[in-house]
Amino acid sequence: MARTRMQQLRTLERDVRTCDRCVVAGHLPEAHPVIWNPVAGRNMVIGQAPAQGAHLAERPWSGPSGALMRAWFATAGFDPERFHDDWYFTSITKCFPGKAASGTGDRSPSAAERALCRPYLEVELALIRPALIVTLGRLAADAIIPGARSRTLRELVETVWQVDVGYGDVPVVALPHPSGVGRWLNDPDNRARVDRAMERLALAWGNTPMLGGGAP
Numbered sequence: 001m002a003r004t005r006m007q008q009l010r011t012l013e014r015d016v017r018t019c020d021r022c023v024v025a026g027h028l029p030e031a032h033p034v035i036w037n038p039v040a041g042r043n044m045v046i047g048q049a050p051a052q053g054a055h056l057a058e059r060p061w062s063g064p065s066g067a068l069m070r071a072w073f074a075t076a077g078f079d080p081e082r083f084h085d086d087w088y089f090t091s092i093t094k095c096f097p098g099k100a101a102s103g104t105g106d107r108s109p110s111a112a113e114r115a116l117c118r119p120y121l122e123v124e125l126a127l128i129r130p131a132l133i134v135t136l137g138r139l140a141a142d143a144i145i146p147g148a149r150s151r152t153l154r155e156l157v158e159t160v161w162q163v164d165v166g167y168g169d170v171p172v173v174a175l176p177h178p179s180g181v182g183r184w185l186n187d188p189d190n191r192a193r194v195d196r197a198m199e200r201l202a203l204a205w206g207n208t209p210m211l212g213g214g215a216p
């Protein structure tokens with residue numbers, strides 16, 4: 001008998017929780033994957049990698065970055081009470097990569113780590129089949145939006161991208177990473193860009209029949 005989508009997501013969750021590819025390859029001292037519980041929602045938030053707060057709480061977006069992200073979504077009218085039911089949270093790599101050598105912020109996962117973890121994201125995309133995707137940060141945008149590497153973050157944030165992630169075009173809204181480690185969000189013009197991006201996200205939600213076609 002064919003397994004349900006939820007059963008397949010549970011299997012993926014178990015596979016990720018027992019993964020040690022980056023340890024075996026020498027990229028991480030220990031693997032401590034953080035993965036979101038499967039949800040019925042058809043929207044996906046893709047971040048870079050779990051932050052230290054998520055690592056400690058074993059729950060994605062548990063720290064200050066998550067608080068700012070939720071504030072952004074609230075300004076666009078998304079109900080905080082439904083937030084964790086409506087959105088599936090994942091990241092380019094699933095393990096906390098450790099602190100950056102500079103001591104400021106977290107280390108960005110290397111290209112090798114991203115490549116080792118990419119198959120899990122592909123399975124998530126195939127199972128969730130998101131109707132709407134939000135990327136958070138440069139690495140997530142680069143991983144999802146074709147040609148993103150040749151564009152500035154401003155350009156990425158100012159457009160709703162239509163990306164074929166395997167089953168037809170899906171609207172993708174690119175946001176900066178909410179960690180605030182970079183200086184990008186210090187610029188009032190860039191914060192205004194985020195506000196406009198959230199307005200476009202709310203519009204994309206309302207225009208997506210699969211999501212109900214209603215206001216958030």
Ligand code: SF4
Nearest residue numbers: 019021022094095117
């Ligand atoms: S980052 Fe991904 S591939 Fe690497 S150990 Fe963690 S779950 Fe496995």
